[in-house]
Structure formats: C-alpha cells, structure tokens
Amino acid sequence: MIILPYKNYREEIDRCIRLYGNFREAVPFIEKVFAVLNEYILENPIEIAAPLDEMKTYETLQKGQSLNCNPPLNSSAVIGMLKKVGVAIKETNTSLKNNMKVLEEAGERFLTENPDKMGKKEFMELRDELVKENVLEQDMATFIFSIVLSSFYRQYLQPVNEVLRTDIWEGGDCPLCGEKPHFGMLRSSDGAKQLECWLCGTRWVYSRVKCPYCGNEEREELGYFSVEGMETCRVYFCRQCCQYYKIFDGSKLNMDGAEILTIHNLATLTHDLLARREGFSPGSGLEWINQSEIVDRHD
Amino acid sequence: MQLTRRSFLKLTGATAAAATLAGVGLNKASASTIDPLRIKYTKEYTTICTFCGVGCGVVCHVRDGVIVNAEGDPDHPINEGTLCSKGSSHYNISYVYDEKGKPKPNPNRLTHVLYRAPGSSSYETKNWDWALDTIARRIKDTRDQNYVESVNVNGRQVTVNRTEAISWLGSAFCTDEENYLFHKMARAMGVINIDHCARL
Numbered sequence: 001m002i003i004l005p006y007k008n009y010r011e012e013i014d015r016c017i018r019l020y021g022n023f024r025e026a027v028p029f030i031e032k033v034f035a036v037l038n039e040y041i042l043e044n045p046i047e048i049a050a051p052l053d054e055m056k057t058y059e060t061l062q063k064g065q066s067l068n069c070n071p072p073l074n075s076s077a078v079i080g081m082l083k084k085v086g087v088a089i090k091e092t093n094t095s096l097k098n099n100m101k102v103l104e105e106a107g108e109r110f111l112t113e114n115p116d117k118m119g120k121k122e123f124m125e126l127r128d129e130l131v132k133e134n135v136l137e138q139d140m141a142t143f144i145f146s147i148v149l150s151s152f153y154r155q156y157l158q159p160v161n162e163v164l165r166t167d168i169w170e171g172g173d174c175p176l177c178g179e180k181p182h183f184g185m186l187r188s189s190d191g192a193k194q195l196e197c198w199l200c201g202t203r204w205v206y207s208r209v210k211c212p213y214c215g216n217e218e219r220e221e222l223g224y225f226s227v228e229g230m231e232t233c234r235v236y237f238c239r240q241c242c243q244y245y246k247i248f249d250g251s252k253l254n255m256d257g258a259e260i261l262t263i264h265n266l267a268t269l270t271h272d273l274l275a276r277r278e279g280f281s282p283g284s285g286l287e288w289i290n291q292s293e294i295v296d297r298h299d
Numbered sequence: 300m301q302l303t304r305r306s307f308l309k310l311t312g313a314t315a316a317a318a319t320l321a322g323v324g325l326n327k328a329s330a331s332t333i334d335p336l337r338i339k340y341t342k343e344y345t346t347i348c349t350f351c352g353v354g355c356g357v358v359c360h361v362r363d364g365v366i367v368n369a370e371g372d373p374d375h376p377i378n379e380g381t382l383c384s385k386g387s388s389h390y391n392i393s394y395v396y397d398e399k400g401k402p403k404p405n406p407n408r409l410t411h412v413l414y415r416a417p418g419s420s421s422y423e424t425k426n427w428d429w430a431l432d433t434i435a436r437r438i439k440d441t442r443d444q445n446y447v448e449s450v451n452v453n454g455r456q457v458t459v460n461r462t463e464a465i466s467w468l469g470s471a472f473c474t475d476e477e478n479y480l481f482h483k484m485a486r487a488m489g490v491i492n493i494d495h496c497a498r499l
Contacts, residue, residue: 026324092323099318137319139327190380191358192373208358208374209343223342266325273327274338290319293327 002045005154005201009034012260015253016267019232023267030266032088037151040081046074046152049160061169066178069160069200072117073152079107081148089144102135103144120199123149137290139269146198146286150262153177153200166204172212176202181212181245182284183265188250195245196261198284211238212245213283225278233268235275243283244275345372348386352471352495353377355386366393441465442488466492 086100127145130136169175174197184195221239232252237244272288341362348355356375360368369389373380394402412430413422445464449456467485
C-alpha cells in the first residue's frame with residue numbers, strides 16, 4: 001500500500017490562493033515540490049509501521065506519556081528525496097544552482113558516512129551544518145528538511161495515526177512522535193482547537209485557553225493576534241514562555257479534517273515574521289525566519 | 300548511531316550567499332508593508348452563559364477591553380462548543396447594530412445602579428456603596444423584626460430560628476458557585492422561602 005500524505009495538494013494550493021493573496025508568487029515552486037514528493041513516494045514505496053499494541057498504547061497515553069515513535073529512516077531514501085527537492089528549487093531559480101549542488105554533495109557525503117538507517121536527530125544535525133556553512137538560510141533549511149522528513153513520517157506512521165486514541169491525550173506535544181506543534185486549526189463543527197504535528201501529521205484536541213508549550217492557563221498571559229484582512233490565520237502566544245503557534249480557522253476552510261495545513265503554514269510565513277518581530281519564538285523549534293529579517297518594528 | 304559534531308561540508312567558496320525561501324517566491328517581505336496597527340491583539344476568556352440554568356461554557360474574545368465576539372466553549376462538558384440562539388448573541392448584551400449595520404454600545408445596558416423609592420414613579424441613579432448598604436440594612440431590619448426562634452407544635456415548643464418575612468429567589472444569571480453561596484447565606488439568615496427561576 002502506498003500512502004501519499006500530500007495527495008490533494010493542488011486543491012489546497014487553490015484554497016490558499018483564495019485565502020492568502022500574497023501566496024500566488026510561490027505557487028509554481030510549491031506545486032513543483034509537492035509534485036516531486038508524490039512522484040518520489042510512488043517510485044520508492046517504503047515499509048509502513050506495524051500496528052501498535054492497543055492496550056499498551058492506551059495505557060501509555062493515559063499516563064500522559066507520548067508514544068515517542070521515531071522510526072529510523074532509510075538514509076538513501078531521505079537523501080534521494082532531498083536531492084529531488086533540490087532539483088525543484090534549482091529549476092525554479094537557476095541562481096540557486098550552486099547552493100543546490102553543495103546540498104547534493106553534502107547529502108552524498110552523509111550517505112557515504114551513514115549508509116544505513118538514521119534517526120531524525122542526525123538529519124536535523126545535517127540541516128544545522130548546512131545553515132552553519134552558509135549553504136542554506138534558516139528558512140530554506142527548515143523548509144527542505146521539514147517537508148522531506150514529514151513525508152517519510154507521515155507515510156510510515158499513518159496507519160498507526162489512524163487508530164490512535166488521541167481523545168485521551170491532553171498533552172501539548174504530539175502523542176505519537178513527541179514533536180511540538182507549529183500549527184493547528186479550529187475545528188469548524190465545534191471550534192475545538194486541534195493541534196497538528198508538523199512531522200507525523202497527527203491531530204489532537206487541546207484546551208482552547210492553554211499554552212501547549214509551558215502549560216500556562218493564565219488568561220491574562222495568553223492571547224492571539226491576527227492581521228486585518230487575513231483573519232483565517234491567528235497567531236496564538238503565551239507571554240510566560242514567549243512562544244507562538246499558528247491556528248487556522250476551520251470555519252473559513254470548509255473542509256474539516258482533510259486540509260493540508262502544511263501548505264497553509266507556508267502560505268502564512270508572513271505571520272511567523274510578524275510573531276518574531278513582536279518578540280515571540282516558535283514553540284515548535286522550527287525557525288521559519290532568518291535573523292536578518294527580524295527587525296524590531298518599534299525601532 | 301551517534302554522530303559527532305563534524306562538518307559534512309568541505310566548502311570551497313562555492314556558495315556566495317545562502318539559499319533563502321525568498322529566492323523561490325516565498326517572500327515574507329510583504330510583512331514589512333503591514334502597518335503595525337493592522338495587527339489586532341485579542342484575548343480569550345472562558346465564562347458561563349448567563350441566560351438559563353444549563354450553564355453553557357462561553358469563550359469571549361476581548362480586544363482592548365471590549366468584547367468583540369462570543370462563541371461556545373469547545374472544552375466545556377455541557378455544551379461542547381455549541382450555543383443556543385440566546386447564548387450566541389452574548390455580544391449584543393454590550394453592542395447593538397445601527398441602521399447601517401455597524402455595532403454601537405447597547406443603550407439599554409445598565410451600567411450603574413438605578414433606584415425607585417417606594418411610591419415614586421421614576422428612577423434615580425445611585426452608587427454601589429449606597430445600594431449595598433441599603434439592601435443590607437433592610438434585610439437585617441426585616442429579619443430582626445420578624446425573627447421566630449421557636450413555634451408551638453402540638454403543645455410543644457420547637458426551635459425553628461427562621462424568618463418568614465423574606466423570600467430569596469436565585470438566578471440563572473448567576474453561576475452554580477454563586478447560587479451555592481447565596482443559598483448558604485439565605486439559610487444562615489433563617490430564610491426558608493428559597494426558590495430559583497430556572498425551569499428546564
């Protein structure tokens with residue numbers, strides 16, 4: 001069985017164009033990347049996760065512990081997809097040819113040194129090295145590695161995800177893989193705040209007025225901001241831990257449960273920039289903004 | 300396998316500038332054109348609907364100290380995010396719409412104490428200190444003047460410690476916790492005529 005985590009990406013891109021005006025410019029690139037991801041997945045199917053012990057899973061979640069499913073990923077498969085995304089970037093902007101060449105070489109070197117399966121942490125270290133060596137800016141590095149790693153996680157863990165009892169989970173981190181969320185949505189049927197794991201795609205309902213990162217429930221320290229004319233996206237923040245995450249209003253999306261929030265996240269990076277300028281940092285640890293872009297608007 | 304912090308890259312100056320998302324059309328620079336005033340900060344407060352005794356949870360959105368929206372609280376076990384037509388109109392306690400459909404402060408909303416003296420046909424404005432002192436004084440006087448310590452039941456004096464001159468009507472506009480305290484207070488004063496307006 002082949003699982004395409006971003007199967008209906010074209011419809012989602014169309015929806016994002018309607019909702020967020022400034023996204024249009026990026027559409028050719030986004031379309032190309034998602035087409036490449038789907039193509040790669042179809043050509044290189046991976047083994048999906050075996051079902052988890054239902055009772056053990058239930059007990060673990062009920063204890064408030066995430067299952068922390070972090071499968072080792074096949075190095076050659078990940079680097080292969082990384083290269084494909086690099087080609088899509090190169091085709092969109094030929095001036096990035098050299099950067100993508102170095103990215104490709106770094107991938108090859110990584111593969112030579114780590115030919116077997118590697119964990120998420122090692123790939124994230126590669127990302128940090130590429131940023132450190134000035135091959136990729138932080139935003140590009142976050143984009144490439146999050147999209148590639150999440151493609152594998154979503155394929156691998158989807159069968160587990162579908163039967164996961166998220167209704168008993170009250171934590172702020174992902175019940176399945178333990179990552180911290182970067183975005184979520186307000187379910188249109190009842191307004192419940194559903195957080196989504198950027199990595200494995202698991203969604204779970206979280207308390208409406210509570211910080212998922214530090215657990216703060218003090219109303220005076222919690223809130224959100226939105227931008228006039230772009231109310232579909234809200235940036236929720238906590239003044240205690242000074243972290244933020246983005247929530248999309250499901251009542252304006254009209255597609256409960258089937259949205260590809262990853263694309264909505266890409267279409268609203270402006271909100272990330274505004275959040276950084278307002279002094280908040282991403283609670284997910286995913287930095288979508290380059291240091292050079294963060295200018296204090298009060299200066 | 301544990302990796303050490305080694306460099307995967309042996310760069311030879313191949314990259315003049317790092318690749319950014321702006322280079323592929325994902326330009327965040329448009330944010331700089333957003334006037335800071337266009338950013339609206341809002342807080343969410345949870346509360347209980349004041350219309351009936353069901354006690355549905357409500358999330359009120361407050362901007363600059365003013366309510367801008369109210370919706371059902373999805374985390375509340377009673378209503379799970381839903382609200383009836385009355386509950387949905389919480390916003391209109393504070394605001395009504397003018398002829399052009401723009402919100403304006405509700406002119407019928409009481410924002411201070413109004414008092415109509417016995418025999419008077421008009422209301423006068425009072426402050427809260429006066430109102431609370433007057434209510435307390437009248438309750439105390441009525442209770443003291445009509446307090447019954449014991450009654451004769453079949454020729455036997457039975458202690459009752461009550462007043463029948465006061466009755467207490469609870470309110471669905473109050474929370475369960477408030478009504479619990481009111482009930483305790485009424486009992487402590489010897490009030491035995493206690494009722495509630497909610498009929499569900």
